[in-house]
Amino acid sequence: MAATIEAVSGFAHLTDLPCLRLVYGQATAVISLYGAHVLSYQPDGNTEVLYLSPQARWKDNTPIRGGVPVCWPWFGPAAAEFQQPGITRPSHGLVRNQLWQLKGQLTDHSNTQVRLGIDLPAPAGFPSPLNAELELTLSADGLQIALFAPASLQQAALHSYFCVQQLEQVEVSPLAGVYRDKVKNENARQQQSSLTFTEEIDRVYVETAEQLSVSTGQHQLTITQQGHDASVLWNPWQDKAAKLTDLPDQGYLDFVCVETARLSLNNQNPLHLVQHIRYLGQLV
Numbered sequence: 001m002a003a004t005i006e007a008v009s010g011f012a013h014l015t016d017l018p019c020l021r022l023v024y025g026q027a028t029a030v031i032s033l034y035g036a037h038v039l040s041y042q043p044d045g046n047t048e049v050l051y052l053s054p055q056a057r058w059k060d061n062t063p064i065r066g067g068v069p070v071c072w073p074w075f076g077p078a079a080a081e082f083q084q085p086g087i088t089r090p091s092h093g094l095v096r097n098q099l100w101q102l103k104g105q106l107t108d109h110s111n112t113q114v115r116l117g118i119d120l121p122a123p124a125g126f127p128s129p130l131n132a133e134l135e136l137t138l139s140a141d142g143l144q145i146a147l148f149a150p151a152s153l154q155q156a157a158l159h160s161y162f163c164v165q166q167l168e169q170v171e172v173s174p175l176a177g178v179y180r181d182k183v184k185n186e187n188a189r190q191q192q193s194s195l196t197f198t199e200e201i202d203r204v205y206v207e208t209a210e211q212l213s214v215s216t217g218q219h220q221l222t223i224t225q226q227g228h229d230a231s232v233l234w235n236p237w238q239d240k241a242a243k244l245t246d247l248p249d250q251g252y253l254d255f256v257c258v259e260t261a262r263l264s265l266n267n268q269n270p271l272h273l274v275q276h277i278r279y280l281g282q283l284v
């Protein structure tokens, strides 16, 4: 069983991007040191599970559009608790556009694993420096992404973009119950157990399950989550996609985001947020 880790320069059109390529048997994954951002997961050597925008950029502090962005220590626009007068806080925290360091690597008969870390000086208004680690594990059982940080006021999300073949056939389940609808700016309740995509979707499901199934139209995935208190489901649809300069106008047809998130500001325990992606093969 091949199990290797190799430093590579560049992935897809993102030339010069410092990356690590993990191999375990037939499965491969690529993670960029910029953002500790997983860019690719191919469970069988030729099926790509993650979407990467062909217009994604990484220079000039731009976060990469696609893959699995790491949102930390806040999610979305910074809540009042993270604000400081006179300082503009970027969307989704501070680490999507930072270079992380390789802290450890391991290959053995059961998996291929890397650990990246980041240490940032205390931003204005924060009581102490910020540090986090991301562990990526590729095995016969799938790809696991785990984000760790010490106890503090924080939010986090593993903001995965999944490739889809036919958006109108995509279903994510179970996703019933209460959700925050960020498009309509209201709270709502979903009766049916699966979500389909027929309009702009930006929803925070707070009664989310430990395991979600994603049917992409051609493939079946399961997403197992730990340490989360919400799942965020996102597709920008036509009008918003047209405004995103790092996404082709029709790019919204090619992905859905299923994000494992910890959003409650009341929870100040250490962060241990996990998303485990399993590819179950082609739909028959």
Ligand SMILES: O=P(O)(O)OC[C@H]1O[C@H](O)[C@H](O)[C@@H](O)[C@@H]1O
Residues within 6 Å of the ligand: 076, 091, 092, 182, 202, 203, 232, 233, 234, 257, 259
């Ligand atoms: O454009 P970005 O900062 O990467 O954010 C992309 C999207 O991320 C999440 O899904 C949020 O819920 C959306 O409101 C946001 O539009």
